[in-house]
Amino acid sequence: MNPMREPVIHVARVVLEAATPLSVTTGQPDSVLDTALVTDANGLPALPGTSLAGVLRHLWQAEYGEDSAKAVFGYQEGDEGTPSRVSVSWGALLDSRGQPAEGLLLGADRKRLREDDVLRAAAELVEQPVARERVSLSERGAAADTGKFDRAILPAGHRFALELTLAGGTDEEWQQLLGLLGHPGLRAGGATRAGLGRLQRVTCHAGTFDRRDREQAAAFLALGRGLADTEGLSEHQPAAQTGDAWLTATLRLEPEGPWRIGQGEPDPEANEEKPADLLPVTEGRIRWDGGTGRVEERSLLFPASGIKGALAHRFVFHAHCLAGRWAEDETATEAPEKTALFGSVKQDTKGKTESGWAGCLTLDDAWVEAEPERLRVMHNAIDRFTGGVRDRVLFEEEDLLGGEVRLRLTLDRRRLEQYAAELDMDTDTIRQALSRALSDLCEGRLALGSRTTIGNGIFRGRLEGPLGHWLDGEQRTMEAA
Numbered sequence: 001m002n003p004m005r006e007p008v009i010h011v012a013r014v015v016l017e018a019a020t021p022l023s024v025t026t027g028q029p030d031s032v033l034d035t036a037l038v039t040d041a042n043g044l045p046a047l048p049g050t051s052l053a054g055v056l057r058h059l060w061q062a063e064y065g066e067d068s069a070k071a072v073f074g075y076q077e078g079d080e081g082t083p084s085r086v087s088v089s090w091g092a093l094l095d096s097r098g099q100p101a102e103g104l105l106l107g108a109d110r111k112r113l114r115e116d117d118v119l120r121a122a123a124e125l126v127e128q129p130v131a132r133e134r135v136s137l138s139e140r141g142a143a144a145d146t147g148k149f150d151r152a153i154l155p156a157g158h159r160f161a162l163e164l165t166l167a168g169g170t171d172e173e174w175q176q177l178l179g180l181l182g183h184p185g186l187r188a189g190g191a192t193r194a195g196l197g198r199l200q201r202v203t204c205h206a207g208t209f210d211r212r213d214r215e216q217a218a219a220f221l222a223l224g225r226g227l228a229d230t231e232g233l234s235e236h237q238p239a240a241q242t243g244d245a246w247l248t249a250t251l252r253l254e255p256e257g258p259w260r261i262g263q264g265e266p267d268p269e270a271n272e273e274k275p276a277d278l279l280p281v282t283e284g285r286i287r288w289d290g291g292t293g294r295v296e297e298r299s300l301l302f303p304a305s306g307i308k309g310a311l312a313h314r315f316v317f318h319a320h321c322l323a324g325r326w327a328e329d330e331t332a333t334e335a336p337e338k339t340a341l342f343g344s345v346k347q348d349t350k351g352k353t354e355s356g357w358a359g360c361l362t363l364d365d366a367w368v369e370a371e372p373e374r375l376r377v378m379h380n381a382i383d384r385f386t387g388g389v390r391d392r393v394l395f396e397e398e399d400l401l402g403g404e405v406r407l408r409l410t411l412d413r414r415r416l417e418q419y420a421a422e423l424d425m426d427t428d429t430i431r432q433a434l435s436r437a438l439s440d441l442c443e444g445r446l447a448l449g450s451r452t453t454i455g456n457g458i459f460r461g462r463l464e465g466p467l468g469h470w471l472d473g474e475q476r477t478m479e480a481a
Contacts, residue, residue: 121286151196207233249463254403375400
């Protein structure tokens with residue numbers, strides 16, 4: 001049966017905001033980067049409906065089961081199948097006034113791409129993309145061979161307007177579907193476990209129409225076609241229904257000395273003769289005041305990828321210790337606990353394809369809240385043969401002093417327990433190893449960023465939230481022993 005022939009239609013027009021930078025890409029490289037952003041007919045970054053529909057189906061299946069997901073989102077198995085009762089439109093980018101850039105903009109409408117600050121900044125990403133430089137770490141904690149890669153991103157703060165419909169179904173199903181828009185696992189695009197892709201609901205206007213009723217059928221036909229047209233719909237704030245399956249926490253970090261993560265670009269508007277050779281990472285984002293958006297050009301960024309690699313490496317150390325695996329052989333052994341918590345990359349090995357494994361722990365990018373002091377330090381390179389200074393190798397580094405960072409951590413506890421059961425391991429070992437790794441970070445035993453061997457990157461911090469309470473179970477275990 002065609003779902004659109006269902007007499008009851010549920011409609012919602014939603015605005016989603018990229019709480020962290022978004023990387024929904026084409027899967028193909030461009031002339032500069034390994035990936036390119038998906039764009040619409042206007043050359044603006046877009047949120048494909050297929051991407052969001054896939055994320056919603058995955059979350060629905062995790063919360064309500066595979067059979068329920070097939071009934072709502074459809075399925076195809078051989079000659080059997082049913083169409084999806086859920087329809088998701090493409091997400092159109094919002095301008096600085098909160099109006100979506102729908103359809104192909106022509107004539108006077110096309111001036112919005114040049115005159116609106118938010119749309120102009122987004123359109124410039126085609127010619128001047130913002131990229132995240134990444135590198136894989138080996139078992140020795142150093143950069144892995146051929147492990148350098150990059151990813152194009154859409155800066156945080158951009159908003160998308162879209163329409164979500166459900167044909168037929170009960171009011172309970174509709175509320176459950178809308179509740180997924182506030183789910184902590186609502187992330188789209190790539191590198192969602194390393195800081196990118198978190199979406200948060202800003203507004204939701206919804207309505208249910210029984211087309212067998214003359215008045216409701218007329219109200220349904222009277223709905224405007226634009227994504228910003230909410231007349232005839234009522235504002236709705238559905239609550240996410242996740243129980244204790246997802247645990248979140250805020251990691252508050254304060255540096256104890258100089259620190260710098262990544263390599264930034266010089267500010268073209270800075271009034272200085274020569275910028276430092278090594279700079280902190282800065283990145284633009286969109287800030288909203290009520291319904292008005294503005295472009296914030298350069299904010300100090302604390303990328304989640306800068307902490308995830310170090311945290312995973314220290315987690316492996318503690319996992320090996322707890323499991324009694326010692327470095328008695330020259331052959332390095334990968335900790336299965338790391339695969340369960342942080343996932344693994346899909347790759348070909350000797351002609352056989354190894355399936356990837358999505359991690360259960362996600363970290364969000366963060367920004368430095370208080371403006372830190374800038375510290376410029378001169379360095380030179382030493383000739384290893386003569387012990388003297390090498391010619392023309394004098395360089396300057398700009399470090400940061402002070403500042404506070406708040407990172408959001410989220411753990412899919414249910415999937416972690418499922419993975420642990422499949423790998424035949426104890427979840428308590430994973431919990432203890434993660435707790436000890438985070439304790440090392442918060443107590444200054446795990447440095448982050450550059451030049452950690454000379455004292456940079458030492459932080460003190462604390463973990464606040466349900467995830468922290470779950471990890472505190474290790475303390476009770478140690479007290480009982």
